[in-house]
Amino acid sequence: MGPMLFLVVVVVLLLWVVGAYNGLIALKNQTVNAWKQIDVQLKRRHDLIPNLVNTVKGSMEFEKDTLQAVIDARSKAMASGSGGGVKETAAAEGMLSGALGKLFVVMERYPDLKSSQNVRDLQEELSSTENKIAFARQLYNDVATGYNTKQQQFPTNLVAGLAKAEIAELWEIEDKAERAVPAVDLSLKKPQG
Amino acid sequence: MTAGPNLFEQQAKNRRLTVAWLALFILFFAWLGFGGDLALYLAAASRTEGQVAYRFPWIGIVVTTIAAITAWVSWRKGPQQVLWSTGARELTAPQTFEEKQLVNVVEEMAVAAGLPKPKVYVIDDPDPNAFATGRDASTACIAVTSGLLAVVNREELQAVVAHEMGHVRNLDVRLMTLIASLVGVIVVLSNGMGRMLRGGGWLRGGKGKASGPLALAALVVFVLWVITLILAPFISRIMAMAVSRDREYLADATGAELTRNPGALASALEKIETHEAPTTHIKEGAAHLCIADPLGRDVNLKEGRLADLLATHPPMAMRITRLKGMAFQQLKAAGQLPAT
Numbered sequence: 382m383g384p385m386l387f388l389v390v391v392v393v394l395l396l397w398v399v400g401a402y403n404g405l406i407a408l409k410n411q412t413v414n415a416w417k418q419i420d421v422q423l424k425r426r427h428d429l430i431p432n433l434v435n436t437v438k439g440s441m442e443f444e445k446d447t448l449q450a451v452i453d454a455r456s457k458a459m460a461s462g463s464g465g466g467v468k469e470t471a472a473a474e475g476m477l478s479g480a481l482g483k484l485f486v487v488m489e490r491y492p493d494l495k496s497s498q499n500v501r502d503l504q505e506e507l508s509s510t511e512n513k514i515a516f517a518r519q520l521y522n523d524v525a526t527g528y529n530t531k532q533q534q535f536p537t538n539l540v541a542g543l544a545k546a547e548i549a550e551l552w553e554i555e556d557k558a559e560r561a562v563p564a565v566d567l568s569l570k571k572p573q574g
Numbered sequence: 575m576t577a578g579p580n581l582f583e584q585q586a587k588n589r590r591l592t593v594a595w596l597a598l599f600i601l602f603f604a605w606l607g608f609g610g611d612l613a614l615y616l617a618a619a620s621r622t623e624g625q626v627a628y629r630f631p632w633i634g635i636v637v638t639t640i641a642a643i644t645a646w647v648s649w650r651k652g653p654q655q656v657l658w659s660t661g662a663r664e665l666t667a668p669q670t671f672e673e674k675q676l677v678n679v680v681e682e683m684a685v686a687a688g689l690p691k692p693k694v695y696v697i698d699d700p701d702p703n704a705f706a707t708g709r710d711a712s713t714a715c716i717a718v719t720s721g722l723l724a725v726v727n728r729e730e731l732q733a734v735v736a737h738e739m740g741h742v743r744n745l746d747v748r749l750m751t752l753i754a755s756l757v758g759v760i761v762v763l764s765n766g767m768g769r770m771l772r773g774g775g776w777l778r779g780g781k782g783k784a785s786g787p788l789a790l791a792a793l794v795v796f797v798l799w800v801i802t803l804i805l806a807p808f809i810s811r812i813m814a815m816a817v818s819r820d821r822e823y824l825a826d827a828t829g830a831e832l833t834r835n836p837g838a839l840a841s842a843l844e845k846i847e848t849h850e851a852p853t854t855h856i857k858e859g860a861a862h863l864c865i866a867d868p869l870g871r872d873v874n875l876k877e878g879r880l881a882d883l884l885a886t887h888p889p890m891a892m893r894i895t896r897l898k899g900m901a902f903q904q905l906k907a908a909g910q911l912p913a914t
Contacts, residue, residue: 418685501671509678512732516686519834524688 387573400434401537405544408528412549416467422513423458423474429510430481433503437484440494447480447487454480467550478511518552525549529542588745589692591817592752599645599756602806606763607637609799616792637767641759648755653715653747656754656860661716662695672723678828679717681741686832692716692742701853702726702846705863706738706747706767706846714742725849730842733833733880737865741826746821753814768803815886820864822888826897836900847890862886 401539434448441448454477461473485504531537532546611631648655668674677694684691692708695717702722708714716738718731726734741747830836846866853868861868865888 415688418688459818498676502674505671505675505678508728509675509682512678512682513685515683516832520686520688 398540400539402544405532405546408531412525412528415524419517419521422510422517426510427455429507433507436500436503437494440491444487447484451484467552471552499537517572522551525551582853585745588749592749595753603638603641609636610749611794613796613799616788617797620786620788620792623706641763644759645755648758652751656707657695657715657717660697660855660860662697665694665696676723679735683735683832687739687743689743697855699853699855701851703853703868704734704738704865705860706741707863708747709751710748711742714747726842733829733839733842734865736832737825737829739832739837740825744824744828753817757810757814760810764803764806812837818886819888826893830900836897840894840897843890843894
């Protein structure tokens with residue numbers, strides 16, 4: 382009876398280790414995948430910006446600085462996007478969000494821009510992309526939080542080393558200004574700031 | 575951060591419910607088929623001594639075959655049939671600004687839920703409404719009426735789509751498609767068998783007087799069988815309604831979790847509520863799928879015993895109150911309560 386009991390305990394323990402290990406690996410991959418989803422949306426935003434700049438350039442002769450800020454922020458964000466960590470990407474993209482937000486506010490002052498169907502479509506595309514970035518970030522933070530919690534909780538933390546689990550960095554919004562503009566949807570609201 | 579009920583609990587609950595419904599229906603079909611055979615067998619046994627003429631359970635086999643085929647076909651074709659019956663058209667190449675916005679909003683919610691983008695449909699109907707259907711996330715379809723696009727703003731549209739995305743993510747769409755196909759089979763079968771009963775003297779026949787305990791047993795089984803046949807469509811519909819009502823609150827909560835903006839769904843529901851004209855394009859078959867009852871039945875506005883039994887949707891006022899409660903909690907947590 383003794384050896385049998387021992388065997389049963391060992392088998393149960395082994396099964397648990399396998400389950401916990403696989404659970405952590407699954408969560409890790411989900412986190413990586415969620416991060417990839419943000420990347421997809423960021424790339425889309427970077428692709429859309431030249432379009433927008435070209436469309437509004439003619440009508441906004443006097444707002445060169447605002448446009449330049451968007452262009453600069455975009456190239457910075459693209460540079461940090463390739464191989465940068467969560468923090469760097471978050472900071473660069475935060476700058477870009479801020480610059481875009483300012484551009485949208487300025488655009489409100491140009492009635493002929495606002496009434497142009499082309500600009501309206503572009504603005505909708507960009508607002509939607511901004512929203513998708515925000516939602517992808519929300520999903521990433523949720524998934525990463527789940528992953529972090531799991532690897533810290535007892536008893537899963539015992540196999541965290543085995544699964545090479547590391548705390549995933551969350552995408553925090555550092556910029557106070559960005560916090561104030563959660564979704565760029567100025568076509569429906571009064572300009573803020 | 576995550577508000578509302580746990581995702582995996584909801585999915586697990588829906589999986590359990592799906593299995594329970596399937597088991598119940600299999601039992602029911604078995605009774606519908608082989609119960610009839612049992613009655614015939616007992617009747618035959620009571621008439622003839624020794625040799626029993628009725629041996630082959632043909633009712634059971636026919637019923638099971640028909641039920642299995644019909645259920646399978648409507649499970650595979652159900653979502654398309656529902657969309658077809660409402661006259662929905664798929665938005666493959668959006669033309670107007672509103673349509674482009676709708677596609678964008680659906681994409682946003684798919685990103686938020688971490689799911690593939692469902693197919694988007696528009697129903698040309700002035701009454702604001704929306705529904706989701708499909709078998710799982712990869713076959714999911716979201717349909718909204720043109721009336722909804724005209725009435726709500728972008729935030730509210732997002733909230734409505736998030737509610738439908740909640741149905742997709744929680745696997746409500748699968749459960750509802752399954753239930754719809756099974757209820758359909760029951761209705762068809764009990765109608766058909768009722769007609770057979772009325773039309774035929776196939777139960778009588780055989781010679782000799784029926785008597786003794788076997789004849790009594792045959793009668794009892796037969797009466798029970800007929801009663802189930804008559805009640806089955808009603809009972810199965812009532813059960814389907816109960817499931818759908820339950821799912822609406824959960825989809826509201828999941829939608830709020832996706833957008834983190836319960837207030838927008840509350841105001842969208844208020845707008846849908848004030849345009850209460852029946853959605854003429856959506857027939858009874860798809861009513862239980864919609865965000866608001868398309869038939870505008872009074873029973874959906876009340877709470878209470880009868881309403882609980884017959885309504886496909888919880889009362890709108892209750893849903894709005896719950897969502898506003900969530901919005902209040904959110905503001906409180908963020909320390910942004912208005913000073914009043």
